[in-house]
Each structure stands twice: as structure tokens, then as C-alpha cells.
Amino acid sequence: xxxxxxxxxxxxxxxxxxxxxxxxxxxxxxxxxxxxxxxxxxxxxxxxxxxxxxxxxxxxxxxxxxxxxxxxxxxxxxxxxxxxxxxxxxxxxxxxxxxxxxxxxxxxxxxxxxxxxxxxxxxxxxxxxxxxxxxxxxxxxxxxxxxxxxxxxxxxxxxxxxxxxxxxxxxxxxxxxxxxxxxxxxxxxxxxxxxxxxxxxxxxxxxxxxxxxxxxxxxxxxxxxxxxxxxxxxxxxxxxxxxxxxxxxxxxxxxxxxxxxxxxxxxxxxxxxxxxxxxxxxxxxxxxxxxxxxxxxxxxxxxxxxxxxxxxxxxxxxxxxxxxxxxxxxxxxxxxxxxxxxxxxxxxxxxxxxxxxxxxxx
Amino acid sequence: xxxxxxxxxxxxxxxxxxxxxxxxxxxxxxxxxxxxxxxxxxxxxxxxxxxxxxxxxxxxxxxxxxxxxxxxxxxxxxxxxxxxxxxxxxxxxxxxxxxxxxxxxxxxxxxxxxxxxxxxxxxxxxxxxxxxx
Numbered sequence: 001x002x003x004x005x006x007x008x009x010x011x012x013x014x015x016x017x018x019x020x021x022x023x024x025x026x027x028x029x030x031x032x033x034x035x036x037x038x039x040x041x042x043x044x045x046x047x048x049x050x051x052x053x054x055x056x057x058x059x060x061x062x063x064x065x066x067x068x069x070x071x072x073x074x075x076x077x078x079x080x081x082x083x084x085x086x087x088x089x090x091x092x093x094x095x096x097x098x099x100x101x102x103x104x105x106x107x108x109x110x111x112x113x114x115x116x117x118x119x120x121x122x123x124x125x126x127x128x129x130x131x132x133x134x135x136x137x138x139x140x141x142x143x144x145x146x147x148x149x150x151x152x153x154x155x156x157x158x159x160x161x162x163x164x165x166x167x168x169x170x171x172x173x174x175x176x177x178x179x180x181x182x183x184x185x186x187x188x189x190x191x192x193x194x195x196x197x198x199x200x201x202x203x204x205x206x207x208x209x210x211x212x213x214x215x216x217x218x219x220x221x222x223x224x225x226x227x228x229x230x231x232x233x234x235x236x237x238x239x240x241x242x243x244x245x246x247x248x249x250x251x252x253x254x255x256x257x258x259x260x261x262x263x264x265x266x267x268x269x270x271x272x273x274x275x276x277x278x279x280x281x282x283x284x285x286x287x288x289x290x291x292x293x294x295x296x297x298x299x300x301x302x303x304x305x306x307x308x309x310x311x312x313x314x315x316x317x318x319x320x321x322x323x324x325x326x327x328x329x330x331x332x333x334x335x336x337x338x339x340x341x342x343x344x345x346x347x348x349x350x351x352x353x354x355x356x357x358x359x360x361x362x
Numbered sequence: 363x364x365x366x367x368x369x370x371x372x373x374x375x376x377x378x379x380x381x382x383x384x385x386x387x388x389x390x391x392x393x394x395x396x397x398x399x400x401x402x403x404x405x406x407x408x409x410x411x412x413x414x415x416x417x418x419x420x421x422x423x424x425x426x427x428x429x430x431x432x433x434x435x436x437x438x439x440x441x442x443x444x445x446x447x448x449x450x451x452x453x454x455x456x457x458x459x460x461x462x463x464x465x466x467x468x469x470x471x472x473x474x475x476x477x478x479x480x481x482x483x484x485x486x487x488x489x490x491x492x493x494x495x
Binding site for chain 1: 432
């Protein structure tokens with residue numbers, strides 16, 4: 001039995017192609033991946049991301065617990081600020097990558113990956129030796145992402161909040177379409193935009209109001225297909241691909257989300273050991289030089305020998321290239337290295353490149 | 363949508379037989395499932411497919427690749443390759459637009475015309491993809 005978001009019937013009536021995404025019945029595309037991708041890069045797109053989970057940590061020691069289970073420094077957050085961070089196992093591998101929002105000094109709101117939410121909740125609860133409560137809040141929220149250069153113009157029509165005053169990776173609690181909403185200036189597309197957390201029973205009405213508000217801007221409903229090509233161009237990690245239980249943040253090129261100096265946290269000892277010994281493999285971006293598309297799990301060869309694997313690969317609609325991310329031995333994980341991707345048993349030439357592949361003009 | 367005179371495979375190819383020549387393509391359902399098609403690769407094993415190559419019913423003679431996925435193409439019939447629609451290499455998006463007509467893939471001179479009776483009729487194919495959903 002697949003799980004459904006409150007917008008499931010809306011996707012079906014829009015003619016979306018639905019897929020099983022980690023146990024969720026989700027739209028992979030409506031009009032087409034490339035068209036939806038371009039809408040987000042040039043105008044605005046709207047995504048149902050209600051499958052994402054939410055966990056709230058509340059109480060006098062909410063900050064201590066949140067800091068203990070994540071790698072980034074929660075103490076640096078101001079009220080109304082959000083932070084990308086990792087939840088790690090003791091051995092340093094990822095439980096999940098998440099967004100921590102500081103709602104109040106004693107209240108943190110964490111947005112987690114859909115298929116990891118039960119595992120994350122159990123993991124945080126198990127670590128809770130603090131004076132804090134951990135609440136599984138996923139059923140209280142639907143989430144819609146409005147992404148693209150025109151996202152602000154579309155969403156502004158539906159909220160009294162001054163969106164231009166919300167800095168990147170900050171959020172406000174206000175209203176959208178006259179119901180309470182958490183409006184975060186965050187996203188997973190490499191484009192400007194917002195993610196709103198709303199009551200599930202209002203999701204359908206708000207979805208339609210967003211589409212109506214965006215009509216003159218060329219808004220398009222976008223599925224997980226475009227979400228994937230957009231995030232890959234921006235080199236944002238996807239759990240189960242770039243990161244998972246046997247990958248550490250140092251290997252995943254996410255050293256910036258680890259604040260070793262902040263004090264003890266789960267996974268810190270393992271990371272300290274790895275830092276001392278040095279990592280053996282590292283995530284690096286590449287583009288195909290010859291015809292062919294690298295796909296997740298394909299082998300990467302160096303000088304005729306298997307040396308790594310592709311974590312994500314796809315045509316990049318904005319760049320008109322075929323790109324990917326892969327793990328390589330650390331000594332080889334530098335820009336300009338000639339590599340071969342084994343595509344259906346044929347080695348195809350590729351070269352490692354600078355990332356992100358795409359960066360929006362500010 | 364699915365021409366009556368075509369015969370279909372469960373792997374979503376069609377063949378249209380005129381005389382002893384079968385024209386082969388992928389179905390509208392296949393292109394819709396794949397989404398934006400970006401490559402058509404004609405290949406027999408590791409070699410490029412060429413005129414005169416002999417293939418058997420069920421052999422793969424290449425692959426079609428979209429933004430999201432790659433899918434092998436299997437020959438609905440046995441015979442010898444007489445034409446290859448190389449235009450699709452430059453404009454693969456035609457497979458999304460016109461899969462049952464101008465975006466045919468290959469033409470095959472049938473070596474065993476009786477094989478066509480193993481394939482699905484248009485109505486059987488539609489029942490089959492209906493059930494697959």
C-alpha cells in the first residue's frame with residue numbers, strides 16, 4: 001500500500017505520471033521533465049513535497065538535544081533561521097540530511113527525508129537523555145515548494161508576510177491563503193524560492209491558489225523528475241545516492257556542515273578519527289565527453305581499472321550536457337581528471353569538473 | 363491510438379508488416395513512460411547496428427534513453443536489417459512526438475513471417491498496458 005500526500009488526487013487529475021518513491025505515490029512528471037526544469041530556471045514551478053517528514057524538538061534542553069544529534073552548530077542559529085545539517089550514526093555515516101529551523105529558544109523544527117522519517121525519529125528519541133520532547137509531526141504538515149526567479153512574485157500575492165525581507169535560509173510563521181503557514185526561504189533546486197509548511201486539509205486549496213497566482217508567470221506543476229535534475233545541477237545531495245549509512249560528511253564533500261569545535265555530538269569521535277587518518281574516497285562532479293548518460297550505480301574506471309561509482313547521473317537540461325556525481329579515490333578526486341564511466345559494459349570518456357554544475361546569478 | 367494493423371510486444375515495440383518487410387518502432391505507451399527521450403542508440407551487442415545484420419525475435423538491437431531512464435529495444439521479428447532510421451540519432455524527441463509513424467526505428471526483412479502470430483493485437487496490447495497500470 002503506497003502512502004499518499006493530501007494532494008494525491010490533484011496530481012492524478014492534472015494527468016501526472018505517478019511513481020513509487022520510497023513507498024510514496026508521487027508525481028514524477030506532469031508535462032515533461034525538461035519543460036518543468038526550464039520553468040523553474042526561468043520562471044516558477046510548484047512541487048508537492050508533502051512526503052517530506054517533520055520532527056519537532058521542544059523543551060528547555062531542545063537546543064542541547066538538537067545540537068547533540070546533528071553535525072552543524074545549532075547554537076549559531078537565530079530564531080527564524082534554518083540550517084542544512086547531518087544526522088549521523090556513531091560510526092560517522094549518515095542517518096539522514098535534514099533542515100533544522102529554530103522556531104524559539106526551546107523549539108526546533110526539523111524537515112527530514114520522506115523515507116527516513118521513522119528512522120530519524122527513533123534515532124533522535126534514542127539519543128534523548130535531555131530535558132526535551134521529540135514529536136513526530138509529519139501528519140500535521142503538508143509541504144509545497146515554490147521555486148524559480150518568479151516564486152517571490154507568485155507567493156507574495158497569497159501572503160501578508162514581506163517575502164523580500166526573509167533572507168536566504170530564514171523563515172517566518174505567518175499566513176498563506178489566510179491559514180497559518182511556515183514560510184521558509186529554502187529550496188532544493190539551486191534556484192531562488194520558498195518552501196511552505198501548511199495544514200494538510202488546506203493543501204489542495206492552497207495548491208490551486210498558487211497555480212492561479214502563477215498563471216501570468218508561466219507557473220508549472222513540477223514532479224520529482226525535474227526536482228532531481230534541478231538539485232543535481234546545483235550539486236545538492238540526495239539521500240540513498242550521494243549520502244547513506246556508510247558515507248561520512250567528509251567523503252561527501254560536506255565538511256562545511258560539520259562543526260567539530262562545537263562539542264560532543266553523535267558521530268564526532270568517528271569523524272575525528274577519519275580526519276586524522278584522512279579520507280580514502282571523495283565525491284566529485286563529472287561531465288560526459290562522449291555520447292552517453294551515466295546512471296546511478298554505474299562503475300567509474302581510471303586508466304582501465306574500476307575505481308569508483310556513480311551516485312547520480314542525468315542529462316542537465318540547463319547546461320545541455322550529461323553530468324553526474326561519483327566517488328573516486330581521494331588522490332584522483334580533483335578537477336580535470338579523465339575518467340571512464342562503464343555504460344552497459346562500454347567505457348565512455350568523461351572528465352571531472354568544478355561543482356556546482358549550475359549556479360544562479362544573484 | 364494503437365493502429366489495428368500493427369502487432370505489439372509486451373516490451374512495448376510495434377511492427378507493421380507489408381509484404382516481407384516489417385517496420386519496427388516503440389509504442390506510444392513506451393514513449394510516455396520514458397518521458398523526454400534524449401538518445402536512440404542502435405547496437406547489436408557491443409557493435410553499432412548496420413544494414414545486413416541478422417537478428418532474431420526478442421534480440422535487443424539498441425536502446426532508447428530519456429532524461430529519467432534507459433530502456434532496451436527488442437526486435438519483434440527475426441530477419442535482416444534493411445533500413446535504419448538514423449534521423450532519430452539527431453532528433454530523438456521525434457520518438458515522443460510521433461512514435462507510431464515517422465519515428466520508426468528499423469525495417470527488417472522477415473525470415474519467418476509466421477512469428478508475427480506470436481505478437482499481441484492492438485486490443486490485446488491495450489488490455490495489457492491497462493492491466494500493467
